[in-house]
Every structure is written in C-alpha cells, then in structure tokens.
Amino acid sequence: MKVKIHLDVNGYRYEEEVDPRLTLLELLREDLELTGTKEGCGMGECGACTVLLDGRPVKSCILLAVQANGRKVTTIEGVEHPDGTLHPIQQAFIDYGAIQCGFCTPGMVLTAKALLEENPTPTEREVRRAISGNLCRCTGYQKIVEAILACGERKTVTVVGEGLNRISKKGS
Amino acid sequence: MTIDPFLIVGKRYPRIDSKDKVTGRTKYLDDLKFPGMLHGKVLRSPYPHARILRIETARAERLPGVRAVVTIEDTPRVPFGSYRSGVKDELIFAMEKVRYVGDEVAAVAAIDEETALEALDLIEVDYEPLPALLSIDEAMKPDAVRIHDDAEGNIASHTVTVRGNPEKGFEEADLVLEDRFETPLQIHGYLEPVGCIAAWDASGRLTIWAPSQNPSWSRIIFSEALNVPIGRLRVIQTFIGGAFGGKLEQKLYLIAAVLAQKAKKPVKMVNTRDEEFQTSMPRVPMRIDLRMGVRKDGLLTAKEHRIFADNGAYTKYASAVVNLGTYRVDGLYRLRNIRNENFLIYTNKLPTSAFRGFGNPQITFAMESMLDHLAEGIGMDPLDLRLRNAAEPGDITAHGFHYISCGLKECFKQVSEAIEWKRKRSQKGSGRGLGISATSHVCGNRSFFPLFDGATAYVRIDEGGNVKVITGEVEVGQGLLTAYATIVAETLGVMPRMVTVEPPDTDVAPFGLGTWGDRGTFIGGAAVKLAAAEARKELLAVASEMLEADPSDLDCKEGKVFVKGSPEKGLPFHEVAATAVYTRGGAPILGKGTFIPNSEIADSTRYGNVSGAYAFGAQAAEVEVDEETGRIRLVEVVAAHDVGRALNRTTTEGQIEGATVQGIGYALFEEVEFAEGVMLNPDYLNYRVPTALDVPPITSLIVETIDPAGPFGAKGVAEPAMTPTAPAIANAIYNATGVRIKRLPITPEKVLGSLRKTKV
Numbered sequence: 001m002k003v004k005i006h007l008d009v010n011g012y013r014y015e016e017e018v019d020p021r022l023t024l025l026e027l028l029r030e031d032l033e034l035t036g037t038k039e040g041c042g043m044g045e046c047g048a049c050t051v052l053l054d055g056r057p058v059k060s061c062i063l064l065a066v067q068a069n070g071r072k073v074t075t076i077e078g079v080e081h082p083d084g085t086l087h088p089i090q091q092a093f094i095d096y097g098a099i100q101c102g103f104c105t106p107g108m109v110l111t112a113k114a115l116l117e118e119n120p121t122p123t124e125r126e127v128r129r130a131i132s133g134n135l136c137r138c139t140g141y142q143k144i145v146e147a148i149l150a151c152g153e154r155k156t157v158t159v160v161g162e163g164l165n166r167i168s169k170k171g172s
Numbered sequence: 173m174t175i176d177p178f179l180i181v182g183k184r185y186p187r188i189d190s191k192d193k194v195t196g197r198t199k200y201l202d203d204l205k206f207p208g209m210l211h212g213k214v215l216r217s218p219y220p221h222a223r224i225l226r227i228e229t230a231r232a233e234r235l236p237g238v239r240a241v242v243t244i245e246d247t248p249r250v251p252f253g254s255y256r257s258g259v260k261d262e263l264i265f266a267m268e269k270v271r272y273v274g275d276e277v278a279a280v281a282a283i284d285e286e287t288a289l290e291a292l293d294l295i296e297v298d299y300e301p302l303p304a305l306l307s308i309d310e311a312m313k314p315d316a317v318r319i320h321d322d323a324e325g326n327i328a329s330h331t332v333t334v335r336g337n338p339e340k341g342f343e344e345a346d347l348v349l350e351d352r353f354e355t356p357l358q359i360h361g362y363l364e365p366v367g368c369i370a371a372w373d374a375s376g377r378l379t380i381w382a383p384s385q386n387p388s389w390s391r392i393i394f395s396e397a398l399n400v401p402i403g404r405l406r407v408i409q410t411f412i413g414g415a416f417g418g419k420l421e422q423k424l425y426l427i428a429a430v431l432a433q434k435a436k437k438p439v440k441m442v443n444t445r446d447e448e449f450q451t452s453m454p455r456v457p458m459r460i461d462l463r464m465g466v467r468k469d470g471l472l473t474a475k476e477h478r479i480f481a482d483n484g485a486y487t488k489y490a491s492a493v494v495n496l497g498t499y500r501v502d503g504l505y506r507l508r509n510i511r512n513e514n515f516l517i518y519t520n521k522l523p524t525s526a527f528r529g530f531g532n533p534q535i536t537f538a539m540e541s542m543l544d545h546l547a548e549g550i551g552m553d554p555l556d557l558r559l560r561n562a563a564e565p566g567d568i569t570a571h572g573f574h575y576i577s578c579g580l581k582e583c584f585k586q587v588s589e590a591i592e593w594k595r596k597r598s599q600k601g602s603g604r605g606l607g608i609s610a611t612s613h614v615c616g617n618r619s620f621f622p623l624f625d626g627a628t629a630y631v632r633i634d635e636g637g638n639v640k641v642i643t644g645e646v647e648v649g650q651g652l653l654t655a656y657a658t659i660v661a662e663t664l665g666v667m668p669r670m671v672t673v674e675p676p677d678t679d680v681a682p683f684g685l686g687t688w689g690d691r692g693t694f695i696g697g698a699a700v701k702l703a704a705a706e707a708r709k710e711l712l713a714v715a716s717e718m719l720e721a722d723p724s725d726l727d728c729k730e731g732k733v734f735v736k737g738s739p740e741k742g743l744p745f746h747e748v749a750a751t752a753v754y755t756r757g758g759a760p761i762l763g764k765g766t767f768i769p770n771s772e773i774a775d776s777t778r779y780g781n782v783s784g785a786y787a788f789g790a791q792a793a794e795v796e797v798d799e800e801t802g803r804i805r806l807v808e809v810v811a812a813h814d815v816g817r818a819l820n821r822t823t824t825e826g827q828i829e830g831a832t833v834q835g836i837g838y839a840l841f842e843e844v845e846f847a848e849g850v851m852l853n854p855d856y857l858n859y860r861v862p863t864a865l866d867v868p869p870i871t872s873l874i875v876e877t878i879d880p881a882g883p884f885g886a887k888g889v890a891e892p893a894m895t896p897t898a899p900a901i902a903n904a905i906y907n908a909t910g911v912r913i914k915r916l917p918i919t920p921e922k923v924l925g926s927l928r929k930t931k932v
Contacts (some may be wrong), residue, residue, distance in 0.1 A: 011681065077195070103414060133863075138650075141867060142870055
C-alpha cells in the first residue's frame with residue numbers, strides 16, 4: 001500500500017506516492033536524488049542526516065516520509081541562494097576550515113543555520129550544545145564552533161580577496 | 173624581521189574541496205548508483221567460534237528479486253592477508269569454521285536491500301559451537317583450542333628486539349620501576365560507513381569504486397584473493413568520509429566482486445553502522461608490561477617491555493602495529509639499552525588493525541605514564557626529566573632512525589610556557605592538575621611496504637590554464653589535495669583554486685602507496701613539488717619563445733609569466749598554457765616528479781632508518797577532578813607539533829585539533845565491550861565518541877623545523893597529534909589526585925574506585 005504525500009523541499013513542491021515505512025532520508029536520497037543529506041548510522045545518533053523540517057533540525061533517518069506530509073523540508077542543497085551565492089554559514093565553514101572529510105558537514109551546517117535563526121548571537125556553550133547531536137570525528141569541533149560563532153557575531157562573513165591570512169583570532 | 177618568501181605556502185587559503193563539501197555536492201560512495209545495480213548484504217556468524225556443518229542457500233536463491241547467493245564455494249579459495257603481515261590466514265568467506273561474531277559466511281545480491289536482507293534469513297547454516305577464546309589469557313592457555321590450525325599457542329607473531337645491554341642498564345639505574353598498562357579496543361568511528369560498488373565488464377575486467385585509503389596497493393591483495401591479474405583490476409577511489417587507518421583493504425570489496433561476477437551486474441554494498449562496529453578493523457588492544465630505569469641525575473638507563481596484543485580472529489595489520497609501531501617510542505628519549513618482546517595473540521573477536529598512531533598511542537601511554545613516577549622517585553620535575561633525555565637533531569636512535577629535523581625540545585618549551593607549567597605545577601591542592609607527554613613518529617615507513625618507498629606525481633596544464641595534479645595518494649579528509657594544490661600553486665605562481673586534484677583511478681594515477689604512516693605530505697608532497705618544477709620549466713620554455721627572452725630570465729607569479737623585474741609586461745598564464753598546447757601538436761604541459769626518501773628497510777632485528785623524516789610533538793593537559801564523584805573536567809589541552817613547515821596553517825591546526833580530540837576519546841570515553849564474544853555497545857549511543865560538549869579548547873602550536881627533504885620543509889602531523897593526548901591527561905589526573913589509572917579509558921568509576929582505595 002502506498003500513501004500519497006505532498007511536501008515542499010527546498011522551495012519545490014513534490015507529490016509522491018510512498019511506502020508508509022519509507023524514511024524521510026530514503027525519500028530524499030533515493031527518490032528525490034538529493035544525496036547531500038548523508039546516512040552515518042541510520043539510528044538517529046550521529047546527526048549526519050540532519051535536515052530542517054519547518055525550520056527545525058530533525059534527524060531524517062528516524063523520521064518517516066509521511067511525517068513530512070504538508071511540511072517544508074530544507075536540505076543542504078537548499079541552503080545556498082538560488083544565484084549560487086553561499087549562505088554566510090557555508091562561507092564561514094570554508095573560511096574557518098570547519099570542514100575536513102565533509103561527511104558531517106551538511107548536517108552540521110543545517111543545525112547551525114537553525115540555531116542562528118533562533119538565536120543570532122549564541123555563546124560558545126550554546127553553539128556546542130546545539131551541535132552536540134552532530135558527531136564529527138575529524139575536526140575536534142573547534143573550527144566548527146569558531147565558524148558558527150563568527151557568523152553569529154558578524155551575521156555575514158566579508159570575503160576579502162582570496163583569503164590571505166584574513167582570519168585573525170583573538171589574542172594573535 | 174624576516175621576509176616571508178611565499179605567497180601561498182603557510183597561509184590560510186580555503187581547502188580546494190570545501191565548496192563542494194559545504195554545498196552537499198561531493199559524491200561519496202553511497203551517493204553513486206549505476207543502471208541495473210544490485211544491492212549486496214552479508215550473512216555473518218552469530219558465534220564467536222564454531223564449525224560450519226552445512227550451508228543451504230536454495231531457498232534464498234528462489235526468493236524473487238535475488239540475483240546471486242555466494243559462499244566460499246564461489247571463490248578461488250586462495251588464502252590472503254594484509255600485504256606486510258606475511259601471514260595469510262583469510263579467505264573471502266569462512267570455510268569450515270567461523271572465528272568471530274561477524275565473520276562472513278555468505279552473501280546475497282538482490283534488486284534492493286530489503287530483498288537481500290530477506291534472502292539472508294532464508295540461508296540455513298548449521299553450526300557446532302567450539303570453545304570461544306575471548307581474551308589473550310584464555311587463548312594462551314596450554315590446553316586452548318587453536319583458532320587457526322597452524323598457529324601454535326594461538327600466537328600470530330612473536331618478536332624480541334634487544335639493543336645495547338639492558339641488564340647493565342638496569343644495574344646502572346638508581347631507580348627501577350615496573351608496571352602493567354592496558355589499552356582498549358577503540359573504533360575509528362569515521363562518519364562514512366565503508367562501502368563499494370563492483371562491476372565486471374564483458375571482457376572480464378573488474379572495477380571497484382571504494383573509499384580506499386590505498387587503491388594501488390590494495391589492488392595487489394585483491395588480485396591475489398580473487399585470482400585475477402592486477403592489470404584486470406581497476407580501483408577508483410571515491411571521496412572518503414573519514415578513515416583514520418580503517419579504510420585499508422576491506423573484505424567487503426572482495427565480496428562485492430564475487431557477487432557482481434555471479435550476478436553479471438554491478439553490485440553495491442554499504443556497511444550498516446552495526447557492521448562498522450562489529451566487523452571493522454579497530455585499534456589493537458594491548459597489555460603492556462613495562463620496566464624502566466633512571467639514574468638520580470635523570471638519565472634513563474634502560475627500558476624493557478613485553479606486550480601481549482589482541483589480534484582478533486585474523487591477521488590484518490596488527491602484526492605491523494605491534495612490531496613496527498611500538499618501538500618508535502624508544503627514540504623519543506635517548507634510550508640505549510632496550511629489550512622489547514611482542515606477542516600477537518589470536519582471539520575469537522573481530523580482527524584489529526591500523527588506527528591513527530599505529531601502536532604509538534598504546535606504548536606511549538605506558539611509557540609517558542611511567543616517566544612521571546620515575547621523575548617523582550628521583551625528585552625531579554617530570555618536564556625536566558623529559559628534557560634531560562629528549563631526542564635532538566642529529567640523533568641516531570637505538571633502532572637506527574636518523575633524526576635530521578627534530579623540534580621536540582622546542583615543542584616541550586612551547587607547551588610548558590603556554591600552559592604555565594612551572595607556576596601551575598607548584599600550586600597544589602585545588603583538585604586541579606597538569607600533565608605532559610610527547611611523541612615521535614615516522615613520515616612514511618620503508619619497512620611497511622617491501623617493494624619500494626617513494627611517490628610519483630604528474631602536473632598537467634591544459635590549454636585553458638587548468639592545472640591538474642595526478643596522484644595515487646589519498647585524501648581521507650585531512651586536506652592532502654589542498655596541500656598538493658598549495659605546493660603547485662606556489663611553484664607555478666597561480667592561485668590554489670586554479671589547481672584541481674581528484675581522488676585516484678589506478679588506470680590513470682601512478683602507483684601511490686596511499687595514506688598511512690604520516691607519509692602523504694612529506695613523500696607525496698615532495699613528488700608533487702618536483703612535478704610542479706618540471707611543469708614550470710616547460711611553461712617557461714614556451715614563454716621564452718613568446719617573450720623572446722632566456723628561460724632563466726623568466727619568472728611566473730600571480731598568474732603571469734614575465735621577464736624578471738618587469739611583471740607588468742607579463743603574459744597571462746593561460747595564454748602561455750594555450751600556446752604550449754597549440755604549438756606542440758596538442759601536448760599539454762606535463763611535469764613528472766618522483767621522490768624517493770632516504771630510507772631503508774630495517775634488518776631482521778628491525779634496525780634501520782625506515783623513514784626519510786620524523787615528526788615530533790608534545791602536549792600538556794590541565795584537568796579538574798571532583799573527588800566526590802570521580803568526574804574529570806578537562807580544562808585545556810595545549811598541543812605543540814613539529815610539522816617541518818605548515819603548508820596551510822588552518823588545515824594543520826585542524827589536524828592537531830581533530831587528532832587531539834580522538835586522543836581525548838581514547839583517554840576518557842572510548843572502549844568496546846563484549847559479553848560472551850558479543851559486542852555490547854556497537855552504536856554511537858553506547859560507544860562514546862566525543863561530542864562538541866565533551867571537549868575543551870585546544871591550543872595548537874605549530875613548530876617549524878623546515879626539514880631539508882620535505883616539500884618546502886613540510887613533514888606529517890595527522891598521526892602523531894593523537895599519541896600524546898591520553899598520557900598527558902592521565903598524568904594530569906595523577907597530578908590532581910595522586911591516583912594513577914593504568915587502564916584506558918579513565919572513567920569516573922575508575923578514578924573514584926582508586927581514590928577510595930588510597931583513602932582507606
């Protein structure tokens with residue numbers, strides 16, 4: 001038995017006939033071919049599959065596609081502006097070196113986006129708490145935290161030239 | 173003030189792969205699909221040790237949607253092993269016996285994953301359980317059954333190494349200490365599960381797409397196991413979502429190849445997280461009996477260790493880990509009288525193997541813990557004891573390592589100043605403590621891969637001015653592609669974003685040994701630099717005709733080629749590149765570079781200068797321990813690493829920070845636990861990988877010693893940065909509480925238990 005659902009993904013409307021057991025992650029990755037959302041554990045523990053559901057971060061591997069019926073989903077593919085300009089958080093992740101293998105990055109960016117929309121000037125503790133459901137095994141989190149904090153303070157990151165030593169840290 | 177001669181090297185340019193990664197465009201293995209592709213799943217043993225009496229696959233084969241069911245009967249049955257081990261104790265599937273919970277028994281390829289899983293349930297296997305040997309002690313009992321028929325006493329390897337005169341060394345000591353240390357089974361925990369796609373073409377040529385850390389090298393082993401000539405096998409590396417030593421040769425790739433051959437369709441296989449925990453190749457647990465002697469004046473006189481290491485059921489790289497990985501520490505301090513004995517023991521648990529640090533975190537934890545007690549025993553500051561014995565440039569270690577560049581003492585100086593060692597160590601009684609520790613590591617290892625050491629790269633410039641680096645070396649997330657782009661950009665005078673570097677395809681790339689042993693930047697980077705220099709020479713030769721000037725009078729910088737002193741009259745880089753192609757029959761500019769480090773294969777006693785350079789580091793930690801609860805709060809970690817030269821400061825810091833946090837996990841949280849051979853915590857909820865809330869600020873200090881052989885002086889840093897963290901934390905806890913925990917991880921329960929004992 002299939003269930004008919006309609007949902008908005010990154011500003012596009014979709015009508016899909018889905019198996020009621022299909023997860024939102026499977027719908028996104030397999031049916032809609034939006035592979036930017038990653039599966040790290042399939043059990044809601046690592047956060048790699050984080051997407052925004054009506055602006056709130058959710059773990060799409062433990063959410064059913066039918067639960068997204070009538071709602072608005074944002075994946076990493078929907079974060080940059082339609083003209084290709086990166087979202088300030090994406091730019092900050094690049095500038096601050098908050099990316100290594102990149103597998104946690106989409107989920108991390110979406111969690112950060114939700115945080116900053118709710119709390120534009122978070123403290124370090126608030127940032128760490130917000131991303132504590134998103135595991136990263138490469139970076140040790142420090143540069144991710146710095147990127148999110150910088151975004152919070154500055155709202156937008158000014159891109160100067162090619163990035164020559166443009167990051168100055170407190171005390172250095 | 174010195175003038176920085178570099179435009180790109182040592183700066184903070186963004187990683188060249190970061191824009192694709194931050195927008196979700198990077199394709200990892202699981203993001204790929206091919207028309208007609210099938211999905212494979214593995215049937216694994218539920219027993220730690222059992223005889224296989226019967227396997228019946230007929231029902232599974234009849235299930236609609238199933239395209240192939242395979243067992244050992246469908247494989248060539250050629251025993252194979254990891255290249256270096258010399259032990260060939262594995263087959264593609266279990267034959268006659270299963271040896272651990274998770275051992276591969278059969279596999280299915282079906283039109284979708286669900287059908288494949290359903291078919292697994294229809295395979296009937298009758299087992300006769302055998303006594304399971306779940307610990308080193310059980311496996312070494314005289315009457316223990318053999319896990320492998322030819323391994324007497326369940327010993328996979330046993331080595332003894334003696335240098336100098338250990339007996340005399342211990343006699344000369346004023347204080348000799350002896351103790352036992354134990355290290356846990358740590359899981360790599362990379363976020364991207366292992367996966368692959370295997371496909372055969374009509375002429376019998378196999379292609380494997382996989383996040384492989386060593387595509388060229390793994391081809392040798394795959395060819396052996398599948399009985400297919402190397403030339404009929406192609407490995408295409410996909411972008412890797414973290415590896416840390418865990419994505420060397422995987423049996424899954426072979427199983428996919430066998431399924432794809434039988435089904436005549438491409439087959440994709442991806443591990444579940446549960447499979448990642450239960451069947452990946454995690455860090456080798458060790459029990460280390462260590463004995464060290466020191467004179468009153470602080471000179472270390474002798475060291476002896478006996479290691480019992482848990483190999484698990486099959487020999488992957490654990491023999492190299494225990495034999496090539498645990499003796500490096502002897503050159504960290506100037507030890508001359510040494511006796512090392514290593515036993516690698518089979519048990520009925522998952523096979524263990526390579527993980528960042530490769531044996532060094534285990535033995536360094538033991539030695540650096542003991543150094544604090546030796547210092548205490550002779551009334552010396554632990555930092556001073558270390559400085560008294562620390563390696564220096566020019567040293568030839570007891571095992572024959574030649575240290576050319578060595579910034580160990582500078583690392584100690586910088587960490588101790590940054591953490592205010594002298595001041596804080598003298599303040600006692602606040603529940604706070606400081607600890608310090610160090611590490612030395614190789615940058616490549618001639619002994620690890622017997623065929624050759626070195627790397628080759630091509631730098632190709634097309635008519636559009638696109639600069640491409642073709643390498644067989646591997647980006648695992650550490651930033652290697654960006655390091656190579658940096659080297660090329662600096663040499664050719666272009667911006668890093670003009671340079672593209674992609675994961676290797678063995679049909680195109682030169683043989684790359686891959687990412688392990690901290691070799692990627694030092695060896696691979698040196699090859700890239702030579703290739704870039706060749707390309708530059710060709711570029712200037714073409715430009716010299718265009719500018720009617722001698723090539724030696726030309727320079728290229730900021731995207732232009734010009735006569736020295738007159739950059740304003742220069743030619744755009746891409747114009748020279750186009751002229752090169754259009755005037756030379758379509759030939760792009762192509763530089764080839766080969767770098768062979770000054771390294772040698774160690775002799776039969778493991779003596780020899782196995783690496784062309786050595787990396788060093790020191791870390792200090794400050795902790796606060798709640799003596800009521802045993803709770804440990806990590807206040808700060810300071811990490812100073814001799815990286816030769818940082819090619820990119822941001823990515824270098826990123827390596828130090830990330831490695832340190834893995835070290836924090838090793839110190840405080842991470843341990844796989846078993847009951848009756850079954851893993852109790854095979855998931856991220858019960859196995860604690862540090863989260864953003866678990867880690868303190870990490871201060872990374874970059875020490876630059878400019879190694880003469882490294883590209884622009886660079887050495888490695890990814891591996892050594894994980895090693896000193898756990899002992900630094902253990903020493904800080906001892907300093908805070910007087911409690912010495914000798915078995916990692918250091919949990920509040922252990923601290924509290926020991927505190928209670930000391931108070932009684």
